[in-house]
Amino acid sequence: QIEKNGIGRPKGYNVSWHSNPDIEKHHFGHAHPMKPWRLTLAKGLIMSYGMHAAMDTFVSRQATREELEDFHSDEYLDYLKTAKVAAPIDDIPVDFNLGGSDCPIFEGLFNYCSMYAGASIDAARKLCNNESDIAINWSGGLHHAKKAEASGFCYVNDIVLAILQLLRKHPRVLYIDIDVHHGDGVEEAFWSTDRVMTLSIHKYDGLNFFPGTGDLDRTGPDSEENPGAHHAVNVPLADGIDDEQYVWLFKTIVGMCVERFQPTAIVLQCGADSLAGDRLGRFNVQVQGHGSCVSYCKSLNIPLLLVGGGGYTPRNVARAWAHETSIAIGCDATLDPIIPMHTPYRQHFRYDTIFPTLEQILAGENRPNRNPDKKIREIIASVTEQLRFVNC
Numbered sequence: 001q002i003e004k005n006g007i008g009r010p011k012g013y014n015v016s017w018h019s020n021p022d023i024e025k026h027h028f029g030h031a032h033p034m035k036p037w038r039l040t041l042a043k044g045l046i047m048s049y050g051m052h053a054a055m056d057t058f059v060s061r062q063a064t065r066e067e068l069e070d071f072h073s074d075e076y077l078d079y080l081k082t083a084k085v086a087a088p089i090d091d092i093p094v095d096f097n098l099g100g101s102d103c104p105i106f107e108g109l110f111n112y113c114s115m116y117a118g119a120s121i122d123a124a125r126k127l128c129n130n131e132s133d134i135a136i137n138w139s140g141g142l143h144h145a146k147k148a149e150a151s152g153f154c155y156v157n158d159i160v161l162a163i164l165q166l167l168r169k170h171p172r173v174l175y176i177d178i179d180v181h182h183g184d185g186v187e188e189a190f191w192s193t194d195r196v197m198t199l200s201i202h203k204y205d206g207l208n209f210f211p212g213t214g215d216l217d218r219t220g221p222d223s224e225e226n227p228g229a230h231h232a233v234n235v236p237l238a239d240g241i242d243d244e245q246y247v248w249l250f251k252t253i254v255g256m257c258v259e260r261f262q263p264t265a266i267v268l269q270c271g272a273d274s275l276a277g278d279r280l281g282r283f284n285v286q287v288q289g290h291g292s293c294v295s296y297c298k299s300l301n302i303p304l305l306l307v308g309g310g311g312y313t314p315r316n317v318a319r320a321w322a323h324e325t326s327i328a329i330g331c332d333a334t335l336d337p338i339i340p341m342h343t344p345y346r347q348h349f350r351y352d353t354i355f356p357t358l359e360q361i362l363a364g365e366n367r368p369n370r371n372p373d374k375k376i377r378e379i380i381a382s383v384t385e386q387l388r389f390v391n392c
């Protein structure tokens with residue numbers, strides 16, 4: 001299988017893959033859209049293509065208390081560690097926004113959080129030590145968590161913790177977020193610094209779509225004296241954006257950010273809920289277009305951390321992250337588009353190919369594109385103007 005697909009280990013280019021089967025076993029509860037077993041499905045697909053042979057693979061560990069304290073408050077971590085599963089009282093979160101239906105307290109919660117955070121921290125360290133060119137943690141990418149608050153299925157912000165590691169070695173880190181939701185937790189954490197530029201592309205419809213932030217004019221602190229001014233880039237979109245527009249927008253905006261900001265490391269949050277057919281998302285991006293964002297970042301030849309994020313139609317999450325793993329190791333051109341016969345999870349995929357057509361994905365659903373090209377050009381013009389104020 002490995003030979004047939006041309007997956008070899010390219011000399012002098014290292015990709016590290018950080019995962020732990022323990023993470024995948026947790027349950028958020030009945031009917032909750034976040035399903036950690038989607039990681040098992042993704043891993044099954046990655047391994048049935050033999051891709052693990054082309055990476056340095058690491059079984060991740062729990063982040064230590066000290067590491068978690070780099071961002072989170074003592075009181076919040078204490079509560080997170082001791083919170084007990086209880087019958088929810090009228091669905092009202094108790095403290096620190098924990099215990100409602102979005103962020104339930106479930107069996108093994110603290111273990112789950114410290115594990116996915118440990119994986120992102122380890123991945124960041126691989127990049128700092130120049131031991132990897134690309135480091136991957138598909139279990140991370142939980143961009144809504146705040147210093148002392150859980151939010152939107154996120155409890156610990158592994159991205160902030162990973163960026164803090166990168167900042168020990170790297171003068172400037174570019175954070176890019178292609179999850180359909182706004183990356184508010186990461187934006188807030190680095191709001192007042194010019195060492196991190198945050199860029200999120202997301203659905204925005206005022207308070208009608210979670211988390212309700214990320215409008216185009218939210219570019220950083222208002223005061224020019226604040227170093228963080230102009231260093232938050234927000235790209236709000238309407239329903240139904242397609243591959244062509246999304247990839248055009250992504251390359252144009254990321255290209256401009258890299259030119260102006262000159263990052264020495266990039267973190268790409270690959271939330272798969274921006275894919276067509278997602279249970280919570282609203283976009284019509286395909287596995288190909290989503291993957292083009294990863295290819296583009298790789299082509300910049302800057303140390304790259306790939307993390308997961310949202311993604312609520314597990315078969316499509318597995319497709320996207322397996323395809324993006326193949327891009328990282330450079331075997332995407334030779335990857336057999338037919339899902340291997342022997343993957344133990346083959347019955348979950350509905351269609352045989354890693355690239356089903358948009359018609360197949362959306363069968364019966366109607367998701368018209370509400371983003372005219374004119375709107376996309378206006379966004380590009382606005383970000384161009386914003387970046388004129390960024391100098392490094």
Ligand code: TV7
Binds near residue numbers: 031141181
């Ligand atoms: C990164 N949307 C996280 C995205 C977080 C989105 C929300 C749900 C949801 C929760 C459920 C559930 C759901 C079908 C969808 C205002 C509310 C409305 C809870 C029902 N079904 C990421 C968070 C978002 C929980 N939250 O970016 C249990 O949808 O819109 C809201 C908040 C209050 C709470 N209710 C929803 O992708 C990982 N939640 C079924 C069961």
Ligand code: CA
Binds near residue numbers: 178183200
């Ligand atoms: Ca986003």
Ligand code: ZN
Binds near residue numbers: 180181271311
């Ligand atoms: Zn999301």
